[in-house]
Amino acid sequence: MxxxxxxxAVGLTKRFGDFVAVDGIDFEVRKGESFGxxxxxxxxxxxxxKMISAVSQRSDGELEILGKDPxxxxxxxxxxxxxxxxxxxxxxxxxxWENLYVYGRFFGLSKKYLKPKVEExxxxxxxxxxxxxxxxxxxxxxxRRLAIARGxxxxxxxxxxxxxxxxxxxxxxxxxxxxxxxLKENGVTxxxxxxxxxxxxxxxxxxxxxxxxxxxAEGSPAELIKTYASKEVLEVRFGTDRNEETAPRxxxxxxxxxxxxxxxxxxxxxxEATLEKVIASGLSPITSLVxxxxxxxxxxxLTGRTLVD
Amino acid sequence: xxxxxxxxxxAVDVRNAIRGGSWRVAAxxxxxxxxxxxxxxAFGLGNPILNLxAFGLGxxxxxxxxxxxxxxxxxxxxxxxxxxxxxxxxxxxIVDEVTGPVLDGFIWDEYFFAQAATSLNHKQIINxxxxxxxxxxxFTSILYGGVLVGFGAIPLASLLPLILVxxxxxxxxxxxxxxxxSRLTDANSVFDIIHRFVMxxxxxxxxxxxxxxxxxxxxxxxxxxxxLWHATELGRALTIxxxxxxxxxxxxxxxxxxxxxxGLALTYPVFKRRLFS
Numbered sequence: 001m002x003x004x005x006x007x008x009a010v011g012l013t014k015r016f017g018d019f020v021a022v023d024g025i026d027f028e029v030r031k032g033e034s035f036g037x038x039x040x041x042x043x044x045x046x047x048x049x050k051m052i053s054a055v056s057q058r059s060d061g062e063l064e065i066l067g068k069d070p071x072x073x074x075x076x077x078x079x080x081x082x083x084x085x086x087x088x089x090x091x092x093x094x095x096x097w098e099n100l101y102v103y104g105r106f107f108g109l110s111k112k113y114l115k116p117k118v119e120e121x122x123x124x125x126x127x128x129x130x131x132x133x134x135x136x137x138x139x140x141x142x143x144r145r146l147a148i149a150r151g152x153x154x155x156x157x158x159x160x161x162x163x164x165x166x167x168x169x170x171x172x173x174x175x176x177x178x179x180x181x182x183l184k185e186n187g188v189t190x191x192x193x194x195x196x197x198x199x200x201x202x203x204x205x206x207x208x209x210x211x212x213x214x215x216x217a218e219g220s221p222a223e224l225i226k227t228y229a230s231k232e233v234l235e236v237r238f239g240t241d242r243n244e245e246t247a248p249r250x251x252x253x254x255x256x257x258x259x260x261x262x263x264x265x266x267x268x269x270x271x272e273a274t275l276e277k278v279i280a281s282g283l284s285p286i287t288s289l290v291x292x293x294x295x296x297x298x299x300x301x302l303t304g305r306t307l308v309d
Numbered sequence: 310x311x312x313x314x315x316x317x318x319x320a321v322d323v324r325n326a327i328r329g330g331s332w333r334v335a336a337x338x339x340x341x342x343x344x345x346x347x348x349x350x351a352f353g354l355g356n357p358i359l360n361l362x363a364f365g366l367g368x369x370x371x372x373x374x375x376x377x378x379x380x381x382x383x384x385x386x387x388x389x390x391x392x393x394x395x396x397x398x399x400x401x402x403i404v405d406e407v408t409g410p411v412l413d414g415f416i417w418d419e420y421f422f423a424q425a426a427t428s429l430n431h432k433q434i435i436n437x438x439x440x441x442x443x444x445x446x447x448f449t450s451i452l453y454g455g456v457l458v459g460f461g462a463i464p465l466a467s468l469l470p471l472i473l474v475x476x477x478x479x480x481x482x483x484x485x486x487x488x489x490x491s492r493l494t495d496a497n498s499v500f501d502i503i504h505r506f507v508m509x510x511x512x513x514x515x516x517x518x519x520x521x522x523x524x525x526x527x528x529x530x531x532x533x534x535x536x537l538w539h540a541t542e543l544g545r546a547l548t549i550x551x552x553x554x555x556x557x558x559x560x561x562x563x564x565x566x567x568x569x570x571x572g573l574a575l576t577y578p579v580f581k582r583r584l585f586s
Contacts, residue, residue, distance in 0.1 A: 055425050055585055074585065079326040079428040080318050089423035093341050102337045106427040108325035117320075124313050152313065154427075155320035186315050 004067060006031055006158055006189050007052055011061030014047050021047040023213035024061060029158070029191060034184050036204030037193040038295060040305070044213040045193040046086060049162045052191060054078050066157060079107060082156030086163045088147040090135045096146055097122060097131050104153040117153060124179065125149040141172025148179065159183065161192045165199060177202050197295035209299060216302040221295055228301045229293035230255050232271035236278060236285035237263045246283065253277045258300055265300075267293065326428035334429065334437020335444075338410065342441065349445070353402070353452035360394050361387070361460050368518075381520065384549045387462045392471055392544025393517040395453045397537055399475035400482050401508055402449040406442035407487040408503065412496045421584060431580035435487070435573065442483040443476060450475030467548035474547065478540035481565040484572025485536075491579040511535045516542070539564045 007029040014022040022044040029035040037045040050056035051063060054070035054077045063070055065077045090099050097118050104114045122128050125145040130138055138146070144164065151159055164180070165173040180203055184190060194200050200207050201221045209216045209224070217224055234254070238246045240262060247259045254266035254274055268274040271290030278285065299305070342349070369386035381389040414421035414434075424434055450472040457463045463471065486503070493499060514528055515521070515537035521529055532538035539561045545551040546558065 053426060055422075057586055075327045075428045075430050076323050078426065079321045079323050081426070083426035085422065085426065087419060087422075089419055091341070091420055091423075092418055093344050098340070102340060103423070103427065105333050105336065106330070106424060106429055107321050108327075108329065108333070108428070109320060113320065120313060152315070155315055155317055157318040183313070183315075186313065188315065188317060 003030075005029060005064075006033075006066060007035075007191070008064040009048075009052075009061065010063075012048070012051065012058055012063055013060035014044075014051060014056065015059040020213055022051070025208070025210070025213075025215045027208055027215065027218065029189065031189055032187045034190045034192065034203055034205045036200045036207040037191070037210055038195070038197070038200045038204075038207050038299070039193075039210035040195055040299075042212075043210040045195075045210055046162055047213075048210070049160060049191070049193050052158075053081060053083050053160055079154070080157040082151035082154060082159040084148050084151040084159070084161045084164060086166070088135075088143050090143060090146060090150070092135045095132050095134055096127055096138070099135065099146060100150055100153055103150045107154045109154065114153070121149040121152060124152070124182075126175070126179075139172070141168050141175065144168060144172070144176060145179065148176070152183075156188075158189045158191060161190065163193055163195070165194075165196065173199075197299070200295055207295070209295075209302060211299075211303045211305075217298065224295060224298045225293050227298075229297040230267040231269045231293060232267075232274075233291055233293050233297060234266040234268060234271040234274045234278070235263050235287075235289040235291065236266065236275075236283075237287045238283070238285055249281065249283060250278065253281065256301075258297075265297070267297070321428070323428075327430075330429040330433030331436035331440060334424065334434055335440035338406075338437060338441040339444075341410075349448070350452070353398075353449050354456065356398055357394070357453045357456040361456065361462060364390050364394070365460070365462060382545070382549060382551050388549055389545070390518060391457050391463045391467075392474070392548055393515070393537065393541040395450060395457065395471050395475050396478050396540035396544055397512055397517060398453045399446045399449045399479035400511075400537055400540070403442050403446045403479040403483045404486055404503060404508065406445045407438065407483045408490050408499060410438060410441075411487065411490040412493065412499065415491075415583065416493070416496050421580075425584040431584050432577055434584075435491075435576055435580055439480070439484065439487070439573070442487075443480045446476045446479035446483070447472070449479070463548060470547035471544055474540050474544045477565050478536050478543075481568040481572070482536045484569045484576070486572075488572045488575035488579070491576045491583075511537050536565070536568065 005028040009025060009027050011024045011026065012022055013024050037048060039045050051058050052065060054065060054074040057071050066080055068077050070077050094102065100118045100121055101114055104117065122131055125148065127142060127146060130142060135143060165176055168176065180190065184203065192203055204221060206220050207224060208218045217228060219227065243259055243264055247257060247264055250257055250264060250266060254268045256267040258265040266274055275288055275290065365387045372386040373380050380386050421434060454468045454472050458465055458468055510531060514524065514531040515535040516532050517537065521532040521538060542553060543561045546553050
């Protein structure tokens with residue numbers, strides 16, 4: 001088995017004039033891995049993704065994709081990538097099947113290969129009924145699935161998904177996650193950018209948390225939560241104007257607390273027990289909620305901000 | 310619901326993927342064009358038929374009558390304007406192929422960015438569009454020339470030279486227009502600008518309807534810089550035998566070669582910057 005990384009970045013940097021969008025980051029993606037770039041808008045995720053997609057030249061550092069330098073071997077690398085950009089970029093003049101077919105032809109794939117492949121992808125994306133529909137006749141979720149199917153037409157070694165479920169309703173997101181999970185099970189190497197913690201937790205084996213062009217933390221979702229958060233989180237609300245003044249009385253009841261404008265988060269190993277202590281101390285929260293710690297909490301701990309500001 | 314048969318990295322032959330991309334982009338454009346091919350054909354046929362009626366039966370009859378049957382440059386008026394009309398149609402038609410698809414690619418559907426994510430490079434995307442543009446120039450010239458021959462406006466022997474001039478002049482012009490449209494970040498007024506302020510003056514002041522030397526000297530410069538005038542002069546020299554010095558013939562040909570080369574040279578770096586920087 002070849003252990004060479006599919007993607008290797010060392011000191012990867014991208015500048016736009018004086019603005020540093022990606023600031024010397026290091027990471028590796030292994031074969032068959034689902035790798036996530038998590039961070040808020042403007043963190044540098046999409047810029048990193050464009051460099052990995054071999055469509056954006058790095059300003060500094062080293063980047064190897066499939067063992068090649070994308071600045072020198074862009075077309076060769078892209079021949080083995082499947083890219084699902086943030087915008088679907090589908091051809092609205094063409095039918096669903098034609099979108100898959102012409103895209104496959106750009107890779108030099110033969111008609112003989114593409115004919116069954118297109119049908120297979122339509123079935124995978126659950127779009128058989130929409131085979132002869134134009135793009136505008138389909139819902140946002142269907143268009144997204146078509147964009148993903150299109151990214152698979154060349155049977156890529158790495159599938160790159162930039163914010164795959166942004167703007168989709170919960171049902172459409174779950175259908176999409178199911179499709180992506182099947183690809184992951186098939187051993188496809190997946191790189192995904194997202195600002196949804198649940199998406200990263202569902203799909204990614206390993207994550208880098210980015211903010212302001214830098215990597216704040218790296219690890220599996222479970223490792224990150226274990227390292228930077230606690231097992232459970234108790235959320236209590238005392239009313240917008242009372243949260244700040246109540247916080248000092250809660251400080252000793254949990255491992256750590258975060259005061260947000262609308263609620264206070266108490267990081268603890270046992271949320272219910274902590275809630276009992278809160279009530280026993282004479283405080284009466286308007287609402288309370290015990291939940292499992294998530295990557296949102298990790299991000300909050302690392303940056304002092306929520307992911308979706 | 311089915312699972313994919315998937316062998317990562319096995320489907321694509323890299324050598325096939327990176328070669329011949331221009332033709333695959335062209336094939337895609339033709340597929341797209343086929344959606345409105347009927348209007349391309351209707352325009353390609355309707356334009357010469359209407360012009361023939363106007364210039365043959367209308368103005369042509371009047372001019373021929375008033376020149377004592379000598380016409381202009383020793384031929385009937387319709388024969389005189391025929392090379393210019395064919396070149397004008399080719400030059401006008403080809404503009405469609407380097408405006409709409411380019412605005413679509415960068416601004417509306419942004420499809421160039423989808424193409425850039427494949428094994429295509431920026432030159433292949435440009436060349437593919439230019440192949441289709443040339444094809445449109447050829448198609449328009451054949452249709453126009455066929456109608457001219459069919460109506461007896463030009464002899465059959467003139468058909469091939471006129472088609473050649475139509476294709477060369479329109480392709481060179483397309484390359485230059487492409488270098489402008491590739492830079493656009495806003496589609497507002499693009500079609501108004503090009504049709505009102507470029508195509509219309511070109512059509513009127515390039516010696517299309519009368520020898521350029523007949524117009525006031527302060528208007529003649531429009532003809533000198535216009536691809537339509539150079540195409541018209543070439544077409545007339547090759548079909549009705551108007552006498553032009555050899556050096557001017559060379560100038561006409563060089564004009565188109567330079568326009569083509571400069572147009573593409575200005576377009577390549579823009580695509581590279583917008584798609585791969």
